[in-house]
Amino acid sequence: MHAAVVVFPGSNCDRDMKVAFERAGAKVTMVWHKDTDLPKGVDVVGIPGGFSFGDYLRCGAIAANSPICQSVKAHADRGGYALGICNGFQVLTETGMLPGVLLRNSGLKYVCKALDLKVETSNSAFTSGYNAGTTITIPIAHHDGNYFADSDTLKALNEEERVAFRYVENPNGSQQDIAGVLSENRRVLGMMPHPERMAERTHGNTEGATLFASLVGQLADA
Amino acid sequence: MKARVHVMLKNGVLDPQGEAVRHALGQLGFDGVEGVRQGKVIELDLNETDAAKAEQTVTAMCEKLLANTVIESYSVEVV
Numbered sequence: 001m002h003a004a005v006v007v008f009p010g011s012n013c014d015r016d017m018k019v020a021f022e023r024a025g026a027k028v029t030m031v032w033h034k035d036t037d038l039p040k041g042v043d044v045v046g047i048p049g050g051f052s053f054g055d056y057l058r059c060g061a062i063a064a065n066s067p068i069c070q071s072v073k074a075h076a077d078r079g080g081y082a083l084g085i086c087n088g089f090q091v092l093t094e095t096g097m098l099p100g101v102l103l104r105n106s107g108l109k110y111v112c113k114a115l116d117l118k119v120e121t122s123n124s125a126f127t128s129g130y131n132a133g134t135t136i137t138i139p140i141a142h143h144d145g146n147y148f149a150d151s152d153t154l155k156a157l158n159e160e161e162r163v164a165f166r167y168v169e170n171p172n173g174s175q176q177d178i179a180g181v182l183s184e185n186r187r188v189l190g191m192m193p194h195p196e197r198m199a200e201r202t203h204g205n206t207e208g209a210t211l212f213a214s215l216v217g218q219l220a221d222a
Numbered sequence: 223m224k225a226r227v228h229v230m231l232k233n234g235v236l237d238p239q240g241e242a243v244r245h246a247l248g249q250l251g252f253d254g255v256e257g258v259r260q261g262k263v264i265e266l267d268l269n270e271t272d273a274a275k276a277e278q279t280v281t282a283m284c285e286k287l288l289a290n291t292v293i294e295s296y297s298v299e300v301v
Contacts, residue, residue: 057288103235
């Protein structure tokens, strides 16, 4: 299983993501934002957390228009997998690969803490290792994680079981407590919480590692 | 020529920053402020001499990068 982790100026969770993939058994290549092509044979592209391009203009907007994102989009269009965490989720919404957008937190403050998430579906390569309905503890660290989408989009997300995670206690004003969403083909996941920061015993628990293990396991079998 | 782009959150999208400004104005004793919306102004210097073309180009820039039309509306003014 081969993962590529994209690095933008201002990314700061790229190496954490690399370690999480590696511990799950994946081979990882780091990819610079100016590269035009993904390495051959990449199964999944990881878009890490951080503050790509200083969050200038809108979070993720400038990264979404970088050369590598054209390739990431093409990879997803071919049925490839992509995982965007935190700023990576913002980038995926800005490219249009995932619906909706992340607005400024309703409380206006940057929020950084571990909190409870409800796993809404186990029907995806990312979440197959969890039981739907269970609660896991994963940290968040964001200023702009307030998920917004129009009512038709929300209806479709619910009907198609594409909400992957919801906050048990909403920290940012997200509509319907949404913390993470899947694409139509369920192969692109964007989420604000950081599973890579809850992936080793020293982090507190390993509930985030399950996501990487599920993904690597599913793709290794494929 | 110059172009000026105004980007605003669409009506119906909660604007917590505008709301915080409204609250602060009330605290300062400015009564009667019923709503505040906060947006962005982006000024562009263009080497274009045709106003219609400039407006067309800047509109394309708004659609592609300067605004996220899921939540934002924009207006283009060529000066």
